[in-house]
Amino acid sequence: MRVRLIAFTAAGECVALRARDILEGEDCAYERGFGEARRGLDAFAREGFDRADALVFVGATGIAVRAIAPYVRSKASDPAVVVIDEAGTWCIPILSGHLGGANALAIRLARGLGAQPVVTTVTDIRGVWAPDSWAASRGFCVLEPERIRSVSSSLLAGAGATLFTDGAVEGAVPAGVSLTEERARAQVVVSPRALPQDGELACEPALHIVPRCIYVGIGCRRGASRAAIARAVECARELAGVPSRALAGAASIDLKADEEGLLSWARSAGLAIEFFAAERLARAEGSFSSSPFVESVTGVDCVCERAAACASGSGRLICRKQVLDGVTVALAASAFTCTFSNDAANRRG
Numbered sequence: 228m229r230v231r232l233i234a235f236t237a238a239g240e241c242v243a244l245r246a247r248d249i250l251e252g253e254d255c256a257y258e259r260g261f262g263e264a265r266r267g268l269d270a271f272a273r274e275g276f277d278r279a280d281a282l283v284f285v286g287a288t289g290i291a292v293r294a295i296a297p298y299v300r301s302k303a304s305d306p307a308v309v310v311i312d313e314a315g316t317w318c319i320p321i322l323s324g325h326l327g328g329a330n331a332l333a334i335r336l337a338r339g340l341g342a343q344p345v346v347t348t349v350t351d352i353r354g355v356w357a358p359d360s361w362a363a364s365r366g367f368c369v370l371e372p373e374r375i376r377s378v379s380s381s382l383l384a385g386a387g388a389t390l391f392t393d394g395a396v397e398g399a400v401p402a403g404v405s406l407t408e409e410r411a412r413a414q415v416v417v418s419p420r421a422l423p424q425d426g427e428l429a430c431e432p433a434l435h436i437v438p439r440c441i442y443v444g445i446g447c448r449r450g451a452s453r454a455a456i457a458r459a460v461e462c463a464r465e466l467a468g469v470p471s472r473a474l475a476g477a478a479s480i481d482l483k484a485d486e487e488g489l490l491s492w493a494r495s496a497g498l499a500i501e502f503f504a505a506e507r508l509a510r511a512e513g514s515f516s517s518s519p520f521v522e523s524v525t526g527v528d529c530v531c532e533r534a535a536a537c538a539s540g541s542g543r544l545i546c547r548k549q550v551l552d553g554v555t556v557a558l559a560a561s562a563f564t565c566t567f568s569n570d571a572a573n574r575r576g
Contacts (some may be wrong), residue, residue: 228249228253228254228280228281228328229253229278229279229280229281229370229469230247230250230253230255230256230279230280230281230282230283230332231255231256231258231260231271231275231279231281231282231283231341232246232247232255232256232257232258232282232283232284232285233257233258233260233266233268233271233283233284233285233286233516234257234259234260234284234285234286234313235261235285235290235313236261236262236263236286236313238313238318239285239286240257240259240261240285242285242311242313242314242315243257243283243285243311244257244340245310245315246255246283246285246292246336246339246340248339249335249336249339249340249442249526250335250336258271260286261517261570264542268294269294269297271294272294272295272297272298273297273298273300274308274372276295276298276300276305276306277401278303279306280306280307280327280328280330281306281307281308281309281327281329282295282306282307282308282309282330283308283309283310283332283336284308284310284311285310285311285312285313285445286310286312286313286406286492287310287312287396288310288321291308291310291321292321295308296323299322301372302323302326302359302369302375302572303314303326303369303370303372305322305323305327306322306323306327307320307322307323307324307327307328307332308320308322308323308327308329309319309321309329309330309332309333309363309383311336311340311342315340315341315342315489316343317340317342317343317344317345318333318334318336318337318340318342318343318344318345319333319335319345320332320344320345320346324346324348324351324360324368325348325350325357325359325360325363325375326359326360326362326363326369326372327363328363330344330346330351330360330457331364331558333346335347336495342440343571344405347377349383350379350382350383350418355379355382355383355402355403356382356401356402356404357379358375358379358388358415358434358436359372359375361567362436365438365565365566366438366439367417367436367437367438367439368436368437368438368439368472368473369434369435369436369437370435370436370470370472371432371435374432374433374434374435375434376412377434378415378434378516379412381414382403385403386402387403387404388404388405388415388456389404389405389406389407389412389413389414389415390404390405390406390407390413390414390415390417390470391406391407391408391409391410391412391413391415391416391417391418391433392406392414392416392417392418392565393417393418393419393420394418394438394562394563394564394565395498395562395563395564395565396564396565396567397546397564397565397566397567398566398567398568399567401567411511413433414433414434414456415433415434415436416433416434416435417436417437417438417565418435418436418437418438418447418472418511419437419438419439419440419469419470419560420467420468420469420473420545421468421469421470422435433480435470437470437472437473438473438563439472439473439475439540440473440475440560440561440562440563441469441473441474441475441539441545441558441559441560441561442474442475442476442477442478442535442538442539442558442559442560442561443463443474443476443477443478443498443535443538443557444459444477444478444479444530444531444532444533444535444536444537444538444556444557444558444559445459445460445477445479445483445489445530445531445534445554445555445556446479446480446483446521446525446529446530446531446534446554446555446556447479447483447486447488447489447506447553447554447555448553448554449486450486450488451486451488451489451552451553451554452488453488453489453491453492453495454487455551455552455553455554456489456492457492457495457496458551458552458554459549459550459551459554459555459556460492460496460556462549462551462556463549463556463557463558464546464558466546466549466565467545467546467558469545469546470559471496474496474498475498475561476498476499476500476501477493477496477498477499477500477501477538477542478500478501478502478503478504478505478534478535478537478538479500479502479503479530479531480502480504480525480527480530480534481502481503481504482507482509482525483502483530484502486528501537501538502532503534503537503538504527505525505527506526506529507537508527508533508534508537509526509533511536511537512536513532513536513543513544515528515529515532515533515536516529516532516547516548517529518526529548530555531548531555531556531557532544532547532548532557532559534557535557535558536559536560538559539559539560539561540561541559541560541561541562543559543560543561543562544557544558545558545559545560545564
């Protein structure tokens with residue numbers, strides 16, 4: 228987590244430095260907001276919203292609110308913002324409490340400082356499961372944050388919520404949540420696959436929580452461009468009904484480790500790419516497409532399917548080899564688990 232801290236007095240600076248120490252292991256940077264070498268408040272907020280996962284202001288809440296106001300956009304993208312008073316008595320999450328993790332960050336800092344966290348989100352106050360907070364804690368993505376309110380309102384009203392997942396479930400589901408095997412009737416869907424079309428739904432569109440568990444296997448001609456690879460991956464994704472945020476990584480054969488188009492595509496997609504030797508690809512378990520020509524060139528009969536299977540660790544192909552403009556793409560899904568614990572933190576998400 229990239230955390231940026233700022234304080235406006237000498238006393239506040241002591242608290243900020245203690246907070247930085249509490250967050251050891253995170254990518255933390257402290258900037259002084261007072262004195263001759265002070266950091267401009269607007270620049271701190273603007274750059275923090277662009278580059279950081281969390282901002283911590285040690286000072287008055289009003290200072291933080293005015294600083295961040297011009298840059299607040301969406302709960303899906305805004306960083307966590309926490310305010311700590313200069314005495315280190317209160318830790319107050321004021322933005323992105325669930326998806327951004329501000330509530331959890333405030334609680335973590337409060338424990339380390341011996342302070343009191345001031346959490347005001349109603350699901351936390353009432354001890355009701357917060358699907359967005361739960362998703363963030365598991366590294367899953369919420370695709371339609373505007374649908375969070377409907378699920379939370381149903382839980383808060385005592386009407387409950389139904390949840391469908393095509394993954395495993397571990398632990399007891401939270402109070403008010405019931406599992407359903409009917410995807411089209413679920414209010415919350417935890418799946419790497421796209422939701423049904425509106426005409427197929429038995430209720431209003433679900434809140435879609437997406438685990439990052441899909442791996443892209445890629446083969447390509449020498450010199451394939453980033454654009455060509457992007458088009459081929461997009462084609463495979465659409466065919467399989469997989470949102471881009473479900474992608475967890477990419478893979479190919481080690482012969483392609485210097486392909487600039489492939490490397491450039493992976494960087495632009497924000498995905499790590501793994502390269503396997505032909506011998507490792509050949510050991511992948513499963514039924515794969517086979518091309519004598521590809522085998523004569525690479526030493527293995529199918530690069531994309533085998534690479535996807537190896538990267539996913541499961542070999543479960545959800546999209547077999549697709550060919551477009553000299554690029555081959557396959558998709559494989561790794562297993563994922565919806566883990567629920569029985570403690571209070573799980574009830575709140």
